[in-house]
Amino acid sequence: MEKQENKEGIKGWLNPGRYGIERFAYWLMRLTGIGLLVYFIAHIYETSTILNGKAAWEKMLDLTQTTEGHIILAIVIGMCVFHTANGIRLMLGHGGIGVGKPGRPDYPYTPRSINMKNKLCIYASIGLAALAMMYGLGVMFGE
Amino acid sequence: MSTTQISEEESQTIVSSPKSIILRISRSNPQTGTAKSFMEFKVPYEKWTTVLDAILEVKKHFDHSVGVRYSCRQATCGSCGMIINGKPRLACFTKIVELNSDVVTVEPMNNFPVIRDLAVNFDRMFSTHKKLKPYIVRDDSEITSKTKEFLQTPEEVEKYIQFSSCIKCGLCNSACPTMATDSSFIGPQALAQAYRYIADSRDKGKNERLKIIDEPHGIWRCHFAGSCSMVCPKGVDPAMGIQLLRGYLLGFRR
Ligand code: SF4
Numbered sequence: 246m247e248k249q250e251n252k253e254g255i256k257g258w259l260n261p262g263r264y265g266i267e268r269f270a271y272w273l274m275r276l277t278g279i280g281l282l283v284y285f286i287a288h289i290y291e292t293s294t295i296l297n298g299k300a301a302w303e304k305m306l307d308l309t310q311t312t313e314g315h316i317i318l319a320i321v322i323g324m325c326v327f328h329t330a331n332g333i334r335l336m337l338g339h340g341g342i343g344v345g346k347p348g349r350p351d352y353p354y355t356p357r358s359i360n361m362k363n364k365l366c367i368y369a370s371i372g373l374a375a376l377a378m379m380y381g382l383g384v385m386f387g388e
Numbered sequence: 389m390s391t392t393q394i395s396e397e398e399s400q401t402i403v404s405s406p407k408s409i410i411l412r413i414s415r416s417n418p419q420t421g422t423a424k425s426f427m428e429f430k431v432p433y434e435k436w437t438t439v440l441d442a443i444l445e446v447k448k449h450f451d452h453s454v455g456v457r458y459s460c461r462q463a464t465c466g467s468c469g470m471i472i473n474g475k476p477r478l479a480c481f482t483k484i485v486e487l488n489s490d491v492v493t494v495e496p497m498n499n500f501p502v503i504r505d506l507a508v509n510f511d512r513m514f515s516t517h518k519k520l521k522p523y524i525v526r527d528d529s530e531i532t533s534k535t536k537e538f539l540q541t542p543e544e545v546e547k548y549i550q551f552s553s554c555i556k557c558g559l560c561n562s563a564c565p566t567m568a569t570d571s572s573f574i575g576p577q578a579l580a581q582a583y584r585y586i587a588d589s590r591d592k593g594k595n596e597r598l599k600i601i602d603e604p605h606g607i608w609r610c611h612f613a614g615s616c617s618m619v620c621p622k623g624v625d626p627a628m629g630i631q632l633l634r635g636y637l638l639g640f641r642r
């Protein structure tokens with residue numbers, strides 16, 4: 246069916262370079278969303294080990310204190326910050342805020358919804374995520 | 389793969405410069421089960437040569453069976469959309485020089501069923517467009533009303549005029565990442581047209597249209613990736629229309 250329809254499929258999401266930073270943000274939003282969902286499920290499993298007693302809980306906590314555990318947590322921090330900051334931009338955009346005002350288009354027809362405000366918000370979301378990750382890594386490895 | 393070349397005497401293009409490109413044309417025919425493959429041709433070009441001109445050169449001199457749809461050759465009929473060097477564009481509105489490449493690859497648009505080679509089937513896009521009532525909905529008409537005309541201020545016209553430039557070329561639907569995985573999605577083309585009529589001060593069909601788009605494969609599937617607006621050749625900016633339209637459903641607009 247997919248072939249008949251000539252649908253781009255998931256590779257259309259995974260190939261975000263062609264349509265500017267907005268499509269890259271779309272892809273990152275999907276990726277971080279899936280990542281956070283996986284983390285959420287893992288987190289429930291992690292905290293549920295407390296039901297098996299103190300020893301099992303501490304064994305699980307020790308796992309998060311390894312280098313790998315710290316790196317994974319830093320990635321989770323980055324995903325969380327990007328998803329939140331970009332999510333706020335998208336929520337405002339979905340309400341029609343920051344997408345420009347309609348008007349007679351003029352050649353070369355630069356779309357008003359693809360504007361500097363949105364681009365800056367995307368760069369800021371990526372920047373904030375990077376800063377938060379560095380801060381998190383500093384705290385975790387500085388202990 | 390060998391590349392076929394047009395002799396200088398045969399070429400339609402007046403060859404004042406020795407510039408040429410390799411035109412790679414995607415060939416496929418789902419009806420006969422012919423899988424996608426590429427044919428390569430060396431085509432001369434000038435600074436005014438469009439991708440459509442180059443394809444027509446190939447049809448004229450080498451292989452008239454190349455399947456391509458076109459009509460106006462001036463970005464008006466919306467027939468000649470295709471993927472040119474990886475991006476959906478109108479072949480008649482894309483000059484070879486602006487691609488900055490010695491190789492130009494043309495493929496059928498994504499997210500539409502392929503008829504043959506570069507021609508795709510627009511049936512679903514047109515029926516979705518029609519479903520959203522692309523006309524002024526109201527009980528009276530300009531013929532029956534006392535004033536004879538439904539007057540609008542220039543400000544009222546500005547609210548929808550850009551969306552009325554849509555030529556139904558389908559480039560936006562082809563670029564949309566939601567359409568890439570969900571063929572039941574209404575799509576940026578039709579959603580932008582829903583906004584065009586809802587924003588028209590003469591129209592009274594807002595509630596009917598909002599009901600149609602407020603469904604699982606409707607407006608909520610748009611995640612504002614903006615790719616539709618990046619490829620639209622007429623400045624329609626469907627992404628803006630969709631977000632403004634969503635404002636009606638979220639209560640930001642009346
Ligand atoms: S909105 Fe633009 S890209 Fe989409 S069908 Fe209309 S003219 Fe083509």
Ligand code: FES
Binds near residue numbers: 467481
């Ligand atoms: S031939 Fe009409 S839009 Fe290109």
